[in-house]
Amino acid sequence: MSHPQNPSGHTLCEFALAACPGEAAVIVTLTERLDLRFARSAVTTNGNTATWELTLVAMPSVEGGIGVASATTTNLWTSPSGSPIQIDQASVTDLARRAFAAAQQSPPAADAAALLTADTYLSSTDGWSDQSVLDGETLSATSLGPIMEQLAEMFDRGRHDNVGLFGYAEQESHTTWVATTAGRQRRSVQRNARFEVTARHDTEPRSTWWGRSADRFEDIDLTPAYSELSAGLAAQRIRRPLAPGRHPVLLTPSAVGDLMVELWWSASAADAVDGRSVFSSDNGATRIGERLAPATLSLISDPHHPLVPASNVLAVAGSDPHASVFDNGALIPATPWIGSGILRNLMCGRAYAERHSMAFTPSADSLAMHIDGADGGLHDLISRTEHAILITCLWYNRMVDPQRLLLTGLTRDGVYEVRHGQIIGAVDNFRFLDSPVEMLNRITDSSATARTLPREMGDYAPRVAMPALAVDGFDLNSKSDAM
């Protein structure tokens, strides 16, 4: 496709900075995606896309401080007939003019801080002026070849077993350049791939789900998918009664991931200090320092996490309670939200951190829970469980009460009864009501941590690593007729 290989992202960044009449931060992103959808054991829709995007955050002086406005465009290249593709200078110049005109009319920003300058973290290998990931790595239909072969085999096995397969495969890469008029220049690459499949019996109300996420397609081993799906469907031949109520449960890493992402996204320092968050304490204090979980538990965002590596460069198009545009280009450190069971940090920008004597805690797009001493996988956890309800997926999870971070949602595609270390049958789907914060105190056992695909949040949080957890007293509030 028509991707300009030269000039590349850094030249675009540099051109945009030069077009700025005052202080600014610039973010250039190239996103590539290859996707394939299937249903009823046949491939349906698909797509192969590439988009360049430039966001310019203008930060001129205004009366009383610094005004801020962001402007974004995808019209970045032009190809006058007969000549090679080049920067659309008129479009980028207009974007800068538009952002500065808006910022000059805006009141002073409360999160203003000096822009980050050129720093010593840069080395010749960080790749500021590298070509984008496109070089030698372009996503095209051929990348799907190996998956198509395995899908064909799964579809055949499904047809033999009267099982229909429905699912999705996706690979994305994001290359980001961040620069400031004060001299900061950083580039980072973040990738994510996923494969997920729902298996449904053709005539009986039985369904189950298998999903994995990784950096690239080739890192996902599809070999066990069909046999695991098949084992789930087989276990669902036996139906077990279960009354609504509080039950001990086993949550898969995917289900734990969906709950912990809600906790992570609620960890705003400003909301807690304001007194309007589950992490608020009395009189403007926060719950930092309070024990929330067993001493063996930690919850961390780390760009260099071995299971869920992420970009270590902060890129913020618009400020929110978690991050500030003034921190664009900051190096993202590893930050424990919970360490040794104790709430350690809440998310905030630099200016806020300074004003409230807190740590500046930009979050990597990555979340991992670890439990010291935990080992084995979900199957080991099942085998040492006397009695619990095993929940494969949680779905349609929504906040009911922010004071407690009380969530509601539903189980989906595989809910089983475990007795004496064995799955002995399936139970109905249920609506749950529980709080991921309160739940941490009711953890009784866990597996080791593995990268997982949160069923609901996978679109927004593709880099999550979680253990499977045994939790007491999980509120399975009402039965769902969904099959």
Next chain:
Amino acid sequence: MNAPAERPSSSLIDRILELSQQEGVQHADVRLTRTRHGSISLRDTDLESLEDSERSGIGLRVVVDGAWGFAAVGGWALDDPAGLVNRAIELARLARRLHTSPVELAPEPVHVGSWTQPADIDPFAVSVADRIGLITERSTRLLAAESVDHVDAFVQYVREETLYADLSGTRTDQSRYRIAAEWSATAIDPRTGSFDSLRTIAPPAGRGWEYVTGDAVTAGAARAWHWDDELAQLPDHLAERMQAPSVQPGEYSLVLDPTNLWLTIHESVGHATELDRALGYEANYAGTTFVRPTDLHSLEYGSALMNVVADRTTPYGLATVGWDDEGVTAQHWPLIEHGILTGMQTDRAIAAEMDLGRSNGCAYADSAEHAAISRMPNVSLLAQPDGPTTEQLIAGVDDGLYIVGDRSWSIDMQRYNFQFTGQRFYQIRGGRLLGQVKDVAYQASTPDFWKSMIAVGGPDTELLCGALNCGKGQPGQVAPVSHSCPTAVFENIRVLNTAAEGM
């Protein structure tokens, strides 16, 4: 204030379609889109962010040997149309290997034309200072109230332009606006540390800046909003809520205001009558539905008072267009008549697959980067022509709750078990409104709920509500959609006390 980039000439579109035809495709359609999205957020009275993004792109969808292929590029500079065509065709040929029944598209007459949903005032033409000024003034007013400790404001506005062209000769050019504004007030009890919030319940609308200033014209259920009145009442509502008793769980008659009922319609009727879900195309993600394709004209969906229409022509509706994203003319048709299911939602492939004749025009893509899928039209519950007022409906309830505004929502993968909360819950005793209660959630199963509808309000109670953020599909797409409904009464609905749950 902006100089929009030149839209590519029609010769580029012709070239893409011509190259596709040379490759022997059965179908090809090109969409050129440009979506400008502006947003302003304030935290208390501080500007938190001011954003203005314009995303454009070119998407090509082909059918080759009965299989879909789709490729897209961001921006409008396409120096190599053959590359785009090759990518789409390459994917279609790959998909063909694992394709069982060939894609066919329901026939549609050729259309050439343009359509605009006008805004009286283009939000992007209002000066930034005026936009921020209006929002800040309102936040300041709210924050000055004694009962209010914090105020959040979020206003967003969109201009969406879509040029569609296909090999049959259809070429449609459309543009529309939408806008949403919301103020949220939070109170913190200094003695207990407990906090709660209420927000404005003004629906999003297919309108321009005039909607936010309060100068929009009312057209049927699409009403102008009285911002000053609502903002003036919000602190008192919040103060009352902070002192309100916790609800006694049990079964209640619910009088649901349109500002609450629209979302229940969206989840339990709108999504449940999508034919692609009934056929399993969404089984891995959004889910399926309890409605089977064979249920048409036989399924008893709700009480005889239930009449629901699908409509892509609703004035100021968020899913209102001239043509859908497959070049099908905007239509309106019944989904449920006197409680019986009589219609579903289709795009061209699904209409052909089910032998339904013409598509009813539900295809939509949220950008050039995504292929069109079947998305919800405006789905509305009809008022009873001579029906009662909300006060009259309340007067007919002995022991119940009147619920205003939406908040939390959740429904299962087959659209049975749902739970909704709201902004304000008023106790009803002996036909009279008492004060607010709190910690309310209502739960039901879709068919039970709609069969329990015992009274429907008249046209005076109707309001066109909606959402900008309806999610569906993989890769995920977001769609705007409106729902008009009257106030209605439901009996014997389970009400939970959320403060007692999960402990």
